[in-house]
Amino acid sequence: MNLTLKIWRQKNAKAKGSFVTYKLEGASQEMSFLEMLDYLNTTLIKKGEDPVAFEHDCREGICGTCSLYINGRAHGQDSMSATCELRMSRYKDGDTIVIEPWRAKAFPVIKDLIVDRLAFEKILEAGGFISANAGAAPEANSIPVPREHADKAFDAASCIGCGACVSACKNASAQLFIASKVSQLALLPQGRAEAKSRARNMIAKADELGFGSCTNTGACEVECPKGISLAHIARLNREFLKATL
Amino acid sequence: MNKLNTKIPDGPVAEKWTKHKNKIRLVNAANKTKLDIIVVGTGLAGASAASSLGELGYNVKAFCFQDSPRRAHSVAAQGGINAAKNYKNDGDSIDRLFYDIMKGGDFRAREAFVYRSAEVSNFVIDQLTAAGVPFAREYSGYLDNRSFGGVQVSRTFYAKGATGQQCLLGAYSGLIRQMSLGKVTLYSRRDMLDVVIIDGKARGIITRNLVTGEIERHSAHAVVLATGGYGTIYYLSTLAVGSNASAAWAAHKKGAFFSNPSFVQIHPTSLPQLNDYQAKLTLMSESLRNDGRIWVPKQKGEKRHPNEIPEEERDYYLERMYPAYGNLAPRDISSRAAKERCDAGYGVGKTGMSVYLDFKDSIAKKGKKVIESKYGNLFELYEKITGENPYEEPMRIYPAGHYTMGGLWVDYNLMTSIDGLYSIGESNFSDHGANRLGAGSLMQCGSDGYFVLPVTIGDYLADDIKTGKIPTNHAAFEEAEKHARDKIIKLLSVNGKQTVTSFHKRLGKIMWDYCGMVRNEEGLKKALKLLSELKEEFWKDVKVPGTMDELNQELEKAVKVADFFELARLMCQDALNRKESCGAHFRDESQTPNGEAQRIDEEYSYIATWEYTGEDKDHNLHKEPLEFECVKPKARSY
Ligand code: SF4
Ligand code: FES
Numbered sequence: 001m002n003l004t005l006k007i008w009r010q011k012n013a014k015a016k017g018s019f020v021t022y023k024l025e026g027a028s029q030e031m032s033f034l035e036m037l038d039y040l041n042t043t044l045i046k047k048g049e050d051p052v053a054f055e056h057d058c059r060e061g062i063c064g065t066c067s068l069y070i071n072g073r074a075h076g077q078d079s080m081s082a083t084c085e086l087r088m089s090r091y092k093d094g095d096t097i098v099i100e101p102w103r104a105k106a107f108p109v110i111k112d113l114i115v116d117r118l119a120f121e122k123i124l125e126a127g128g129f130i131s132a133n134a135g136a137a138p139e140a141n142s143i144p145v146p147r148e149h150a151d152k153a154f155d156a157a158s159c160i161g162c163g164a165c166v167s168a169c170k171n172a173s174a175q176l177f178i179a180s181k182v183s184q185l186a187l188l189p190q191g192r193a194e195a196k197s198r199a200r201n202m203i204a205k206a207d208e209l210g211f212g213s214c215t216n217t218g219a220c221e222v223e224c225p226k227g228i229s230l231a232h233i234a235r236l237n238r239e240f241l242k243a244t245l
Numbered sequence: 246m247n248k249l250n251t252k253i254p255d256g257p258v259a260e261k262w263t264k265h266k267n268k269i270r271l272v273n274a275a276n277k278t279k280l281d282i283i284v285v286g287t288g289l290a291g292a293s294a295a296s297s298l299g300e301l302g303y304n305v306k307a308f309c310f311q312d313s314p315r316r317a318h319s320v321a322a323q324g325g326i327n328a329a330k331n332y333k334n335d336g337d338s339i340d341r342l343f344y345d346i347m348k349g350g351d352f353r354a355r356e357a358f359v360y361r362s363a364e365v366s367n368f369v370i371d372q373l374t375a376a377g378v379p380f381a382r383e384y385s386g387y388l389d390n391r392s393f394g395g396v397q398v399s400r401t402f403y404a405k406g407a408t409g410q411q412c413l414l415g416a417y418s419g420l421i422r423q424m425s426l427g428k429v430t431l432y433s434r435r436d437m438l439d440v441v442i443i444d445g446k447a448r449g450i451i452t453r454n455l456v457t458g459e460i461e462r463h464s465a466h467a468v469v470l471a472t473g474g475y476g477t478i479y480y481l482s483t484l485a486v487g488s489n490a491s492a493a494w495a496a497h498k499k500g501a502f503f504s505n506p507s508f509v510q511i512h513p514t515s516l517p518q519l520n521d522y523q524a525k526l527t528l529m530s531e532s533l534r535n536d537g538r539i540w541v542p543k544q545k546g547e548k549r550h551p552n553e554i555p556e557e558e559r560d561y562y563l564e565r566m567y568p569a570y571g572n573l574a575p576r577d578i579s580s581r582a583a584k585e586r587c588d589a590g591y592g593v594g595k596t597g598m599s600v601y602l603d604f605k606d607s608i609a610k611k612g613k614k615v616i617e618s619k620y621g622n623l624f625e626l627y628e629k630i631t632g633e634n635p636y637e638e639p640m641r642i643y644p645a646g647h648y649t650m651g652g653l654w655v656d657y658n659l660m661t662s663i664d665g666l667y668s669i670g671e672s673n674f675s676d677h678g679a680n681r682l683g684a685g686s687l688m689q690c691g692s693d694g695y696f697v698l699p700v701t702i703g704d705y706l707a708d709d710i711k712t713g714k715i716p717t718n719h720a721a722f723e724e725a726e727k728h729a730r731d732k733i734i735k736l737l738s739v740n741g742k743q744t745v746t747s748f749h750k751r752l753g754k755i756m757w758d759y760c761g762m763v764r765n766e767e768g769l770k771k772a773l774k775l776l777s778e779l780k781e782e783f784w785k786d787v788k789v790p791g792t793m794d795e796l797n798q799e800l801e802k803a804v805k806v807a808d809f810f811e812l813a814r815l816m817c818q819d820a821l822n823r824k825e826s827c828g829a830h831f832r833d834e835s836q837t838p839n840g841e842a843q844r845i846d847e848e849y850s851y852i853a854t855w856e857y858t859g860e861d862k863d864h865n866l867h868k869e870p871l872e873f874e875c876v877k878p879k880a881r882s883y
Binding site: 011012028030031032034035036038039042045046048049050051053055056057058059060062063064065081085087089110111114116117118120121124125126128129130131132133134135136137138139140141143144145146147150151153154157158160161184185188190191 | 293296297311312316318321330332368370371372374376377378379380381382383385386387388410414418419424431433456485487519520522523524525527528629695696742744746747788790791795796799
């Protein structure tokens with residue numbers, strides 16, 4: 001199949017970027033979306049042009065490295081999937097595909113389609129952990145966790161830290177990301193001891209880093225490749241309230 | 246100095262670790278703050294080590310090539326993590342877990358190491374649970390287990406199909422905490438290019454900042470490599486695309502011995518290659534074999550749709566060849582059988598390099614609902630990738646390179662043959678012998694990182710409390726930096742016509758064909774020749790665009806592929822040397838009459854440890870005899 005690709009090119013963090021249009025011939029519906037970009041890059045290298053920089057690693061939807069804004073959708077049109085899981089069978093011959101990096105003040109572009117997501121690490125540093133030193137842990141079965149809570153905690157914990165929620169949000173809020181961690185740890189008895197400070201500190205940190213505030217538009221939930229639900233934001237808000245009371 | 250002193254303590258295997266811990270030297274809390282440790286790699290092993298060392302008071306610098314430690318490839322482990330908790334009261338114990346790992350490794354691992362990781366395994370589960378890992382629970386609220394990897398007990402802890410992700414995120418959260426406390430400094434987006442040796446001791450590393458391209462020097466009193474496996478040498482494997490051998494290989498060239506490099510585990514149920522641009526193979530959980538039947542057509546070059554092929558024209562070859570195990574035959578046996586059928590011309594799919602995994606009978610017997618509840622997400626994944634619906638037609642699968650048991654040689658303290666250089670997790674060779682037991686890799690990573698290394702490293706660092714900061718202007722840093730820079734300049738200056746990836750694919754194919762699932766003398770010799778020709782072509786005709794002073798992904802790949810050429814040569818040399826079959830290493834020449842691996846204990850009951858002697862030269866072999874005090878090597882029978 002032949003495609004027209006409009007891709008954001010930007011030499012480095014300081015350079016001014018712009019869209020460049022490529023005509024790609026000979027792509028196949030059997031390719032994954034990222035394999036299609038690999039293919040584009042092969043053709044560019046052969047022509048002596050600079051290949052398009054984009055991030056990826058596991059290519060199976062679990063590491064959270066891939067991050068593309070495709071035709072106006074974070075991770076493309078498919079729900080519950082990351083960019084690396086997107087297949088070219090979803091496109092047809094002659095399609096035009098616009099490919100951009102995540103757009104958010106807190107995620108500056110490093111090159112082409114690669115952004116810097118270090119801000120997520122900073123948010124976690126503000127409290128996204130349980131302070132348990134190696135060696136101090138009690139026997140694992142000494143604290144039973146109701147199965148329902150464990151399952152919910154797992155759902156929250158399945159966040160891959162990709163940043164799609166931020167990129168999809170008109171406020172560039174990190175609320176779903178924060179909620180996934182706060183909710184996971186709030187649901188587990190091990191995490192209760194630090195629950196108060198956790199929610200408060202993580203939200204304060206996100207504000208400081210330039211993430212916007214949450215106005216409950218729900219765009220994050222739609223684009224999240226792991227289906228992290230807004231219910232976790234509700235739990236985050238409850239934890240936050242408890243912390244400020 | 247005897248570089249291969251294993252330092253395994255005397256005494257009964259069950260008492261060694263306790264005895265050792267009680268005897269080795271420690272560094273007191275105040276002195277720890279004067280000592281710097283570099284940890285390269287932030288998977289489960291690296292992250293748990295870095296955070297535990299930080300908790301103890303050391304100053305830790307953690308490095309990863311990803312943008313965040315959370316993306317390290319441990320994230321992709323699916324099945325679970327073993328521990329000898331005996332929560333099911335089904336007779337499990339440390340001894341039994343120990344025995345299962347030894348047996349799974351086909352009696353090619355050191356007893357003392359395996360026993361220790363089995364012994365420590367229970368604490369790993371406690372630790373990860375305390376860190377908030379949402380392991381699966383029973384209705385009682387207690388932890389659930391499942392049986393995994395063909396063992397008789399239920400000892401595998403899991404978090405749906407994402408155990409690796411959850412364990413890694415647990416360790417990562419500990420790392421994050423130490424970062425917030427200033428005990429760990431994170432250097433992400435860094436490739437390690439070399440290790441720096443001063444007066445025979447590892448004292449730092451050279452890295453490339455992948456964003457700015459800057460070549461940097463980092464010093465420390467000790468260096469820990471937790472850099473994972475090298476299955477990506479096959480190009481197509483189940484590994485993350487960025488996994489590589491370069492850090493371990495750089496250490497090897499500086500004097501760290503490499504053991505059993507050719508021991509690679511092949512996973513039997515991966516999705517087959519679909520097109521020439523494919524960058525990786527997706528693993529399908531092995532649990533599918535519980536309900537799926539594996540077959541190929543009886544007719545060579547069969548062109549009919551599988552649903553049109555009548556029952557009597559199908560060859561359920563695993564059931565035919567291994568009636569006792571059928572479709573659940575062990576990983577290596579079912580992998581080889583698939584290859585054998587495909588090589589003989591019975592393979593299916595466009596490329597003829599896949600076999601059917603059919604759920605028709607299970608669906609008819611148990612109902613679609615039951616199958617859906619067990620495998621629904623896997624079926625969806627399969628359909629998403631292939632566009633075929635496994636409820637309606639059989640899946641297609643093929644084996645893929647998965648886990649490397651080989652790696653850097655280490656002693657009982659997890660120190661390599663370079664003083665002060667350690668290797669943990671998949672990057673060392675220590676715990677899995679010739680084949681790894683399912684759910685054993687996370688267990689080893691957690692054991693090494695949380696509980697073994699943080700203790701043993703003190704024995705070495707006790708001598709360094711008066712050393713003071715290691716300066717980075719020493720001639721050894723100078724030299725290592727220059728060496729790293731020269732290699733990059735050389736790669737950029739070839740300016741040929743072929744892409745790095747095209748070379749990687751060809752290299753991978755040679756390795757897959759001749760040093761993959763089945764090896765023989767003729768093939769390995771041929772591979773050595775092909776490899777040296779291809780390497781020459783690479784250095785004459787590779788095209789690496791761009792410069793070194795910028796984010797340059799092609800350059801990153803080129804550095805890794807250049808190292809793979811050298812490692813590939815060693816893998817073939819190792820496979821050639823070991824004329825027996827054992828575990829995942831199958832030599833055509835050494836098989837039983839019914840085609841199973843034939844160990845030759847009298848000749849090969851040793852660890853093959855290789856010393857680097859110079860580029861394109863044969864390595865020196867050191868044989869470390871394996872001594873068995875507790876287990877008796879037995880032949881496998883299926
Ligand atoms: S909440 Fe969802 S979209 Fe946001 S970072 Fe996590 S996985 Fe990505
Ligand atoms: S590359 Fe790992 S989630 Fe997409």
